[in-house]
Amino acid sequence: MPVYEYKDLLLNIIEQDSEYFGYFEAAKEHKLVVKKCLDCDLLRGEPGASCPWCSSMRSEWHEVSGKGTIYSYQIIPHAILPGFRDWTPYPVVLVELDEQSGKPLEHDGLRITANLLDENMNPEHEENVAIGKRVNVVFQDMENGLTLPQFTLSDEEPAGAIWRYPNT
Amino acid sequence: MESALKDKYSIVGIGETDYTRGSGRSTRALAIEAIRNAVTDAGLKMQDIDGMLSYHGGDSVNSSTLAYDMGAQLNFYMDCSGGGSSTEALIGLAIGAIEAGMCETVAIFRSMNGYSQVRIGGTGSRASTPVSGPGLMTRPYGLASAVQSFAFSFTRHMMEYGVTSEDLARVKVAHSNHASNNPKALMKQRVTVDDVVNSRWIVRPCAHLLDCCLETDNATCIIVTSAERAKDLKQQPVYIRAVQGRGTKPGGDFHYQHGPISRVAGHYVGPRIFDLADLSHDDIDVTGCYDAFTYTVVLQFEAYGFCKEGEGKDYIKSGIVNLGDKRPNNTSGGHLCEAYTHGMNMVIENTRQLRGIVDDYCPDWQNGNHTYDYSEGGCRQVRNVNTTMNMGWASPATGSALILRR
Ligand SMILES: [Zn+2]
Numbered sequence: 001m002p003v004y005e006y007k008d009l010l011l012n013i014i015e016q017d018s019e020y021f022g023y024f025e026a027a028k029e030h031k032l033v034v035k036k037c038l039d040c041d042l043l044r045g046e047p048g049a050s051c052p053w054c055s056s057m058r059s060e061w062h063e064v065s066g067k068g069t070i071y072s073y074q075i076i077p078h079a080i081l082p083g084f085r086d087w088t089p090y091p092v093v094l095v096e097l098d099e100q101s102g103k104p105l106e107h108d109g110l111r112i113t114a115n116l117l118d119e120n121m122n123p124e125h126e127e128n129v130a131i132g133k134r135v136n137v138v139f140q141d142m143e144n145g146l147t148l149p150q151f152t153l154s155d156e157e158p159a160g161a162i163w164r165y166p167n168t
Numbered sequence: 169m170e171s172a173l174k175d176k177y178s179i180v181g182i183g184e185t186d187y188t189r190g191s192g193r194s195t196r197a198l199a200i201e202a203i204r205n206a207v208t209d210a211g212l213k214m215q216d217i218d219g220m221l222s223y224h225g226g227d228s229v230n231s232s233t234l235a236y237d238m239g240a241q242l243n244f245y246m247d248c249s250g251g252g253s254s255t256e257a258l259i260g261l262a263i264g265a266i267e268a269g270m271c272e273t274v275a276i277f278r279s280m281n282g283y284s285q286v287r288i289g290g291t292g293s294r295a296s297t298p299v300s301g302p303g304l305m306t307r308p309y310g311l312a313s314a315v316q317s318f319a320f321s322f323t324r325h326m327m328e329y330g331v332t333s334e335d336l337a338r339v340k341v342a343h344s345n346h347a348s349n350n351p352k353a354l355m356k357q358r359v360t361v362d363d364v365v366n367s368r369w370i371v372r373p374c375a376h377l378l379d380c381c382l383e384t385d386n387a388t389c390i391i392v393t394s395a396e397r398a399k400d401l402k403q404q405p406v407y408i409r410a411v412q413g414r415g416t417k418p419g420g421d422f423h424y425q426h427g428p429i430s431r432v433a434g435h436y437v438g439p440r441i442f443d444l445a446d447l448s449h450d451d452i453d454v455t456g457c458y459d460a461f462t463y464t465v466v467l468q469f470e471a472y473g474f475c476k477e478g479e480g481k482d483y484i485k486s487g488i489v490n491l492g493d494k495r496p497n498n499t500s501g502g503h504l505c506e507a508y509t510h511g512m513n514m515v516i517e518n519t520r521q522l523r524g525i526v527d528d529y530c531p532d533w534q535n536g537n538h539t540y541d542y543s544e545g546g547c548r549q550v551r552n553v554n555t556t557m558n559m560g561w562a563s564p565a566t567g568s569a570l571i572l573r574r
Binding site: 007009010012013014017019020023044073074077079081092106107109111113115126165 | 316421
């Protein structure tokens with residue numbers, strides 16, 4: 001049974017976990033995947049056990065580009081989890097992937113939570129974190145075999161205005 | 169559609185333990201004390217309770233255990249998994265159980281050593297739990313507490329509508345002013361906007377320490393029975409006009425798929441409860457808005473239509489939520505200042521407001537004589553309260569509501 005230790009957390013990613021096991025298996029091969037419905041072809045942000053639009057239980061893991069835009073963010077200066085204390089203040093970002101943005105409804109999108117890391121896989125400086133900035137997926141490989149999808153700032157120009165809370 | 173059960177059920181008893189940080193007692197002992205206080209308040213005996221409902225997060229005591237201590241023979245009980253917004257929902261379920269003929273008088277309780285044992289903030293015994301399922305998408309990224317799990321909605325809302333730390337601080341200021349007139353409140357000290365924005369950051373940019381509620385050891389109880397039976401009991405009955413929820417946003421998710429993520433579940437719960445109650449916002453004299461964080465108040469006033477989307481900060485800044493103004497909010501101080509009870513204390517407070525016997529510092533409050541002087545250490549009874557509303561929050565995606573009448 002795959003149990004990984006990471007930053008003092010025990011992550012139970014078991015084979016019977018049909019919603020999440022494949023996500024982390026793909027990450028080991030440096031692929032970012034989402035679930036794709038085999039009946040209506042729509043992708044979904046949260047893996048889930050059935051399609052929210054057509055209720056089909058038939059799905060496959062579908063590789064996405066790993067490119068996206070920061071949709072929201074938070075900076076955590078006060079870590080609750082002891083293993084994250086040496087990372088503070090660390091950013092956590094909600095990234096909207098390029099695929100299926102604004103579909104099937106206007107405000108829908110495929111959104112993924114991760115840390116925003118710099119080129120050395122350390123937490124990105126707070127002043128560089130902003131809604132609207134472009135990001136790429138990166139894969140954080142651990143010695144114990146676990147790989148976590150993470151994001152890093154891209155060289156691409158943002159499509160629109162960027163925003164971060166002033167003076168923080 | 170108007171509810172067929174409008175005003176047919178009542179809250180007849182309310183009770184709580186002291187609000188402390190370090191109860192030194194079991195959740196069983198706390199629960200019994202709160203239930204006993206509510207039973208006494210109603211003019212009932214423990215054995216008159218034949219229905220029980222509770223909610224918990226694996227941190228409490230079961231109804232069947234308490235039945236032993238109460239010497240009660242129960243005809244109905246359920247202990248539900250749930251947090252915020254369960255209070256209102258369980259009041260609805262109590263009505264359903266009585267209406268179905270399963271029982272006559274239901275004690276709803278919540279008991280938690282929320283400071284000294286299981287802390288909702290994510291520290292304490294919860295921090296070391298192995299991670300599986302949906303938690304795999306958040307905890308490995310350092311998200312553990314409630315405010316961290318809600319923060320994407322909060323930050324996005326700040327961007328969309330230009331909300332500032334000072335706007336949020338005004339929620340805490342209002343509730344602290346109210347708590348200064350509440351002998352039960354854990355934090356009676358009045359605070360200023362500067363106090364809040366100068367307290368340490370918990371999550372940037374949406375929560376300083378004083379934007380967060382007070383983890384508390386406590387138990388609370390609310391007793392529901394038919395309006396018919398309520399007439400023979402000790403207190404002036406408070407009528408349950410309508411209840412709605414727990415309801416969710418489409419898909420029930422916080423932010424992974426559906427948007428806008430700054431719009432919360434009250435957007436869907438609100439129209440239904442006003443329909444069921446056959447009332448409008450103008451009829452509401454006092455609100456109880458779940459204040460796990462200052463931000464949940466801003467979002468819920470918008471979602472429930474007390475103001476437009478984006479104008480929650482202006483609604484609070486207008487002063488309408490203050491004692492002495494048109495529609496005071498969280499007159500006990502709520503979760504931010506009285507105690508964190510997972511929503512129970514705000515329904516209890518509204519019940520007291522409707523009875524006209526709020527336990528403030530007025531010398532003769534027990535007889536309903538109030539000074540209506542809202543300065544520090546004074547009165548917190550609102551004049552002429554006919555209708556109150558509670559807005560319960562579990563997350564951006566889940567909420568519930570309750571309208572009570574005198
Ligand atoms: Zn489908």
